[in-house]
Amino acid sequence: MKRIFDIKKPGVAAMEKARQRVNELAKPIGSLGLLEDYAVKLSGIFGKTNFPPMKKAIAVFAADNGVWDEGYTPVPQSVTALQAVNMTKGVTGVGVLAACVKADVFVYDMGIRGFKGMKGIEDRRVGDGTRNIAKEAAMELSQAMQAITHGIDAAEALADKGYRLLGCGEMGICNTATSSAVLCALTGASPEDVVGRGAGLTDEQLEQKRAVVRRALDIHKPDPDNTLEVLRTLGGFDIAAMAGFFIGCAYRQIPAVIDGFISAVAALAASRFNPVVTDYLFASHQSAEPGFQTAMQALNMEAPLKLGLRLGEGSGCPLMMHVLDSSAAMLQNMATFAEAKIDSSKLVDIGR
């Protein structure tokens, strides 16, 4: 856990060098928009502008949530295990989209209820699912710390394997409810504003889900400044692990892509542990879940891809990874004005 407080700031010199080169490229200044900002941010993270092609992976943390017992969702809890297994075959959303950017997918069992384990799913169980947050605290303090630590370790293990662009996702029926509760606790937002339909609840089920989140908040009333306590009382093992994963990426100075709503809530939790984490984060798509924008605002970030995705699994990460590859290619492969033999003095005084 002490790694949380041992995260370096990105390299300012590399960022300045990157910004200068981006401004010298044969194009009006600023005309490649966020691709320019991403190139600068990546250079700061890697400490140099000529960083090599980024080997990619997506970590998916699967866990069950005791709040499923409240019965507001018609989705069977067994879907968590089934989809975790399907992920190892590459046939779920994240697997198919990850293949499009040659990203490898790693699946972690953080506590799938009743799951006995299988090859291809890493056993990081910290319990047989969480407890029902509408009645009691989701987990023990030791479990929360363990889940976060596992997330950090997962990022470190992928860093050791040579991955240099990471994303994370989750699988766990009812984890939009736990995420909503965590988000409300961290930001003071109300369940009315952030609780969404998740996998697709009816109006009535949505109302039940809101009531469940409200009850959980009323029972636990965690101190919003005590992130660990928020995760312990309201979180899922998946959210805690993802928060740890983002911390681990920052600790190892590796860029990390946020997926959708749950991922954004985990990123917010990570940034509450240590705000420097956000220097390593990239938002990807604007989740259709209503709480997503609340999380982004709290992170002071904006997601550039507006595709209406709300699947989770980390499925939005690969699309952003392509954007980041493109940004790196711009920085490293485009010609400067000088190289392109264009008199930049005619151009650089415009375009701001």
Next chain:
Amino acid sequence: MKRIFDIKKPGVAAMEKARQRVNELAKPIGSLGLLEDYAVKLSGIFGKTNFPPMKKAIAVFAADNGVWDEGYTPVPQSVTALQAVNMTKGVTGVGVLAACVKADVFVYDMGIRGFKGMKGIEDRRVGDGTRNIAKEAAMELSQAMQAITHGIDAAEALADKGYRLLGCGEMGICNTATSSAVLCALTGASPEDVVGRGAGLTDEQLEQKRAVVRRALDIHKPDPDNTLEVLRTLGGFDIAAMAGFFIGCAYRQIPAVIDGFISAVAALAASRFNPVVTDYLFASHQSAEPGFQTAMQALNMEAPLKLGLRLGEGSGCPLMMHVLDSSAAMLQNMATFAEAKIDSSKLVDIGR
């Protein structure tokens, strides 16, 4: 030109089949958002759901504009030729980003002022640049028709070479002014609302540019329902060729990606010739040029990538091509509920 009126509608049966499969995939219905809609649209265009991987190309139409003589821009006109040459080397924005999706870039000289031609740039000159729209009609009717025809031919030639996903872009100093004029004429929008800073004008230069566009509109007053006359009086050879290119893609039943502002105006012109063209079009990024949204609204489209790009050259197309590849992969490689062994009856009644 008669190909304009000979465009087939996309295949309804293939679209229905695609939608059915998309709904059967192991995910909540609708949870992959626009990726689902794109998969359906692509299936309709290709007339089948199991279409092969899409070989990609971007056509860049370069031309000079007589309105440059008005002197509101500090950018030398010679930059059109220089950047066209740089494009053949793959070192400009579009070349570098296209390489990230393995898209080939083809450059066409539609009328670069004083350009003598070179290997790698296809000679499709219809004049030595247009005339100054603030004083006289940009071109003769025969030139407008020739430019459109060249655009259609370019799409057909790429179709013959086996390309199955096309985009187009442009290079031409002052072509945001001509595009703005065309857009105002086609939609009735005012220069105040649509004229932007292009490559990056100062406040004063922007005001001059607005006045120039206003004067051009006042002089020519083309009938908004006569698209050919709008292009003839206010257009550039590049815009006319791009309009033709979109028509050619639709004629050959190939999906075509819109880049930024100028590309969107050309797409709008194409759709005015024949509204079926839009069934073959995909918007990509939200250009930072203010007129872009006006063009999108007129097309009844929305661009999903919000990256602040305003370079042109077709540079936004490759980013969207990756999204479309991902959409096709989702359709073709994800498992259905049945294949994933999940009881869909527990899931399909939610998620709408």
